[in-house]
Amino acid sequence: MNDNIKIGIIGAGNMGGAIARGLSKTLKSENIIICEKNNETALMLSSELKIRQKADIKGLSEESDVVIIAVKPAIVEEVLQSLKDYSKIIISVAAGVTIHKIEEIVGNKKIIRAMPNTPAISGCAMTVLSLSNSVTEDESQIALSLFESLGRVIILDEKYMNAVTAISGSGPAYVFTFIQAIADAGVKLGLTRNDSLLLAGQTIFGSAKMFLDKMENPIKLRDNVTSPGGTTIAAVHTLERSGFSGVVMDAIEEAFKRAKELEKLT
Numbered sequence: 543m544n545d546n547i548k549i550g551i552i553g554a555g556n557m558g559g560a561i562a563r564g565l566s567k568t569l570k571s572e573n574i575i576i577c578e579k580n581n582e583t584a585l586m587l588s589s590e591l592k593i594r595q596k597a598d599i600k601g602l603s604e605e606s607d608v609v610i611i612a613v614k615p616a617i618v619e620e621v622l623q624s625l626k627d628y629s630k631i632i633i634s635v636a637a638g639v640t641i642h643k644i645e646e647i648v649g650n651k652k653i654i655r656a657m658p659n660t661p662a663i664s665g666c667a668m669t670v671l672s673l674s675n676s677v678t679e680d681e682s683q684i685a686l687s688l689f690e691s692l693g694r695v696i697i698l699d700e701k702y703m704n705a706v707t708a709i710s711g712s713g714p715a716y717v718f719t720f721i722q723a724i725a726d727a728g729v730k731l732g733l734t735r736n737d738s739l740l741l742a743g744q745t746i747f748g749s750a751k752m753f754l755d756k757m758e759n760p761i762k763l764r765d766n767v768t769s770p771g772g773t774t775i776a777a778v779h780t781l782e783r784s785g786f787s788g789v790v791m792d793a794i795e796e797a798f799k800r801a802k803e804l805e806k807l808t
Contacts, residue, residue, distance in 0.1 A: 545570060549607070551610045553577075553597060553611065555613075558610070559773070560658075560661075560667075561615065567591060571591060574594065576595055577595070589710050598624075602622070611636060614636070618644075630649070631677070637707055641655050651674070652678075653673075653674040653677070656671050658692060667692040693785055705804065707798070707801040724746075725742045
């Protein structure tokens, strides 16, 4: 990716801030520009990352090679009204806002729909991109390079985006809930909260990395830890007796249904 490419980020909330922090580790700080209605939030982020701030979308778009829309779905239309004359790459990370809906407002532009997740702040995001027909191969590579600086990226047809939202978009919340549950168990067993959290977090981090390095069937990896008559199989038995796998699948399916509902509302 060209080090001199200028990225404008509209919205400096959880996701916009995570993207800005992630990009600041690979791009020159002066080439990242933010625009945020909450001036206090914008000032804090620009001061923290030494990036530039613009008071309005027009000023941001005039200096940006790529504009990333990272606002709540309810105000995407308002933002897009200010980008009707923008001719470069528009990337939207707003959940439920389809490429077709964006094109209805700005016309046949170079639009990319993205679903990253908050681990972008640590360079460990999982991002899925869907491309409009107007996006060229070179432009798709620019988007890939941008989000590869935040973690892993794949390109999928937009019809899968609600499933992606339910799995990787919302997924960090599921993992944090699991970390909390493991840490609570540690406290119950006499460990300190900090020690329990470290044990839980590092175990999940290491297990995820081991899986990604090998890309083996996770059940096979689980079997490698599960000795006959041992502690692990006793715990796994309890999880499965309580419907653990089914509960996780049901929860993700509910997130998928909600993503579809939100898509209809935007």
